[in-house]
Amino acid sequence: MSRFEEIESSKEFQQLKRSKQKFIWPITLIFIIYYLILPLMAGYAKPLMTSFVFGNITFGYLYGISFYIVAWGLAFLYVYQARKFDKKAAEIKEKYSVGKKGA
Amino acid sequence: MNITYFLFFICIVVCTLIITYWAAKKSNTTSQFYTAAGSLTGTQNGLAIAGDYISAASFLGIIGAIALYGYDGFLYSIGFLVSYLIVLLLVAEPIHHLGKFSLGDVICARFPSTKMRWMMAVSSFIISILYLIPQLVAAGLLIRLLLDINYTASVLVIGSLMTIYVAFGGMLATSWVQIIKTIVLLGGVFLLSLIVFSRIQWNISDLIQRVEEGTVWGEKYFLAGQLFDSPIEIISLSLALILGTAGLPHILIRMYTVRDTTEVRRSILTATWIIGSFYFMTLIIGFGAVAFIGYQRLFDVDSTGNLAAPLLAQELGGDFLLAFISAIAFTTIVAVVAGLVISATTAFSHDIYHHIIKKGNSTEQEQLKAAQWTALAIGIIAVLFALGLENVNVTFLVSLTFTVAASSNFPVLLFTLYWKRFNETGAIAGMICGLITSLMLLLLGPHVMDPNVGWIKREAFHSLYNPGIFAIPAGFLSAIIGSFFAKPEPHDVFWRFYQKAHTGADAGRDEK
Numbered sequence: 001m002s003r004f005e006e007i008e009s010s011k012e013f014q015q016l017k018r019s020k021q022k023f024i025w026p027i028t029l030i031f032i033i034y035y036l037i038l039p040l041m042a043g044y045a046k047p048l049m050t051s052f053v054f055g056n057i058t059f060g061y062l063y064g065i066s067f068y069i070v071a072w073g074l075a076f077l078y079v080y081q082a083r084k085f086d087k088k089a090a091e092i093k094e095k096y097s098v099g100k101k102g103a
Numbered sequence: 104m105n106i107t108y109f110l111f112f113i114c115i116v117v118c119t120l121i122i123t124y125w126a127a128k129k130s131n132t133t134s135q136f137y138t139a140a141g142s143l144t145g146t147q148n149g150l151a152i153a154g155d156y157i158s159a160a161s162f163l164g165i166i167g168a169i170a171l172y173g174y175d176g177f178l179y180s181i182g183f184l185v186s187y188l189i190v191l192l193l194v195a196e197p198i199h200h201l202g203k204f205s206l207g208d209v210i211c212a213r214f215p216s217t218k219m220r221w222m223m224a225v226s227s228f229i230i231s232i233l234y235l236i237p238q239l240v241a242a243g244l245l246i247r248l249l250l251d252i253n254y255t256a257s258v259l260v261i262g263s264l265m266t267i268y269v270a271f272g273g274m275l276a277t278s279w280v281q282i283i284k285t286i287v288l289l290g291g292v293f294l295l296s297l298i299v300f301s302r303i304q305w306n307i308s309d310l311i312q313r314v315e316e317g318t319v320w321g322e323k324y325f326l327a328g329q330l331f332d333s334p335i336e337i338i339s340l341s342l343a344l345i346l347g348t349a350g351l352p353h354i355l356i357r358m359y360t361v362r363d364t365t366e367v368r369r370s371i372l373t374a375t376w377i378i379g380s381f382y383f384m385t386l387i388i389g390f391g392a393v394a395f396i397g398y399q400r401l402f403d404v405d406s407t408g409n410l411a412a413p414l415l416a417q418e419l420g421g422d423f424l425l426a427f428i429s430a431i432a433f434t435t436i437v438a439v440v441a442g443l444v445i446s447a448t449t450a451f452s453h454d455i456y457h458h459i460i461k462k463g464n465s466t467e468q469e470q471l472k473a474a475q476w477t478a479l480a481i482g483i484i485a486v487l488f489a490l491g492l493e494n495v496n497v498t499f500l501v502s503l504t505f506t507v508a509a510s511s512n513f514p515v516l517l518f519t520l521y522w523k524r525f526n527e528t529g530a531i532a533g534m535i536c537g538l539i540t541s542l543m544l545l546l547l548g549p550h551v552m553d554p555n556v557g558w559i560k561r562e563a564f565h566s567l568y569n570p571g572i573f574a575i576p577a578g579f580l581s582a583i584i585g586s587f588f589a590k591p592e593p594h595d596v597f598w599r600f601y602q603k604a605h606t607g608a609d610a611g612r613d614e615k
Contacts, residue, residue: 004599007608020605024192031192032345035185039341042178042326043334049174050326058325060174064181068379071185075375078192079368086364089606096608 006096016088023081027074034070038063107423108250111430119268119437122279126272133470136273137204137449138359145366147282149373152357154281155442156183156348156374157288157381159435160241160501165382167408168330169389170401173320175330176389178337180382182344187378190349191371197520197604198358199367206352206512207454213519213600214527217459222534224454227352229538230508231447232485234353235440237500239489242436248405249413249429258489261433265441266482269448270475274360277441284438285377291431292384295412298419299391313394320398336569340502343571347505350512353446364607391415444481452477495558499550499568506545506571510578511537518582520604523597525582528589533582540577544570 007013041049042060049060134140143151161183168176202208207223239258246257268276303309318324331337348354358367392401392411395418404410416428452474457465465473515533518525545551548570552563567573602608 003608004595004602007602007606008595008598013602013606017601017605028189028192031185031188035181035345036338036341038181039178039334039337042174043337046326050322060325061177064177067181067185068383071188071375072379074188075191075372079372082196082364082368085605089608093606093608 003096007092010092010096012088012092012095016085016092020085024078027078031070031074035067038067105422105426107426108429111426112433115430115434115437116264118283119264119276119280122283123268123272123276126276126279130271130273130275131471133204133453133467133474135275136471136474137445137453138356139273139275139278141360141362142275143278143360143366143370145361145369146373147278148357148361148366148370150285150377151278151281151360152354152370152374153377153381154283154285154288154438155353155357156378156439157285157435158238158439158501159245159432160238162288162292162385162435163245163409163412163432164407165385166389166392167401167405167411169386170392170396170411171398171408172329173318173324174326175337177386178341179344180385182341183348184375184379184382186345186348187371187375189345190354191368191375194349194355194516194520195358195367195371196364198355199361199364200604200607201600202359204356204359204453205449206355206516207450207458210515210519210530211458212603213597214530216527219527219530220454220458222531224450224459226511226534226538227450227454228447230350230504230512231352231443231450232481233500233507234351234504235443235447235481235485236488236492237497238436238440238443239485240492240495240497241501242440243489243493245409245432245436248410249432254493255490258486261437261440262482262486262489264437265444266479268437268441269444270478270482273474274445277438277445278360280441281438284434287434288431289377289381291428292381292388295391295416295419295424295428296384296387298424299387299395299415302391302395302419310390310394314390317393317395317397324393331568335572336567339567339569339572342575343506343509343569346513346575347507347509350508350516351504352450352508352512353442356446356449388412388415391419395419440485444478444485447481448474448478451481496556503541503545503550503569506569506574507538507541509571510541510574514575514578514582518586522586524591525586525597526589526592529582529584529586532585532588533578536581536585537574537578540581541570541574544574 041063049058051059053059053062130136132140165176165180168179198209201212206227207220210223211219239262242261243254243258246252247254268280303313314324315321320329323329331340357370361367361370389411392415396414401408401411401414404414413425413428417425452470456473457463457470511534514537515530518533519530547564549563549566549568551557552559552561554560554562
């Protein structure tokens, strides 16, 4: 078996693949939807966008500012997870390192 | 031009040339030239990404848009900020693992044919040049407005600086020019926001009240719709912004300038922080401009709003602050155009010269020479175009680059990285259709066709200023349809590629 096949058929790699897919796609989709709600509301829900939440801060600006928190939050979450993925990947590479490459 | 301006400019020019001299002594391998040999730290690279990304169009343009049109300007800045999350989540690390110097390397890691190489080189080249020339034109006009020196001189100065940075100092010089630009730019907008706040005694309600008095829109200032007529326009623009960044070659090649994936992530986190804080401050400055200067005066001086920030600086801090902000605008311009020159150079000298003409067999020295000559040629051509286009309105092309990137590079890159059934036919179909659809919609749209002010004096075929809502799905769809017209790849080809993309383990095709 070649190194590629060894890694490919290993349980660890299959698991890494699954957990990575399961992590990035939902976040990406939710985030794109959350983002597209902004132009949709800006275009079609004007009364809501101008309603005052507190003081003279409107909902529209508040929703806009919320992206700072959401985007940074998700970025940190990703970085935290990705560190784990990297560790997994390093372990896998170590286990099936070039030196042990089969015939 | 008075003495204060002159000193600021000389200072910037001298500093950046010293950096270039230092970088030129190190820049003696291709890896140094194209990627600074991966030697930047994540934080440095993040600063450089921000420097690459925040153009004068967004520094002055966004502030102007917020000052004149309120909420619509704010929507722009949110789009610029959030697009980095897409880069981080989907493409950053695979690109680092798969490629060497160019975006073509990534796609050709899965589809290693000359055709694909051509396609990627041409698209990267078109996108970078489409972005570069209008930036140069805008820069020339801006410097003329700010400093009252003539257009030809300012284009020549900016054009020769960017060419010198890239041709002699490669990626290392470009990166450091961008890092310095980011620091100076952030310092400048921070200072300006502080002055705005101190003028209103830190009372935000007071600021908002003054804004309402200053603007002509009244209540509507806080609503979308002043800059874009229809909701479709806003949605279309938002889509292009969030997906476009992940298809811009000059941003994506910055994934190679760091050592490993940890640093890649740190780069993007840093860039997001900086870009986020920057756009937050543009909001304050935009508000400040309309509060202290008023809509009418802003509009009278320059109807595009580009001078809102400089005017505010003059109002609040006199000529000295104005000179400082103008110098920052100048630094911003040279840093961005240098980034574009190196990206176009990479597409030509690495993809076309090295991989296609020399079939991957040229020596380090040959490649380095080719890269330097290419940078010089691109610099000259861009300057000539910019000089010829002085009186043509091309500045709208800057924001449309995002649409072109989002409908050609992005779909192909995304499918290449994640979709098993994708194949070369799909990639080429997606790339060609995405490019042609977005460029055609642009050509037939109201930017180009206008009975009074257009390049083509007749009624436009459609009324969308931002054609992303049609062009982006067209790019994706043609990539999908193209894939189904050809046979799927052999089973393990994609998984080999996938393994390398996500672990960095080299599972090359030739391995038995």
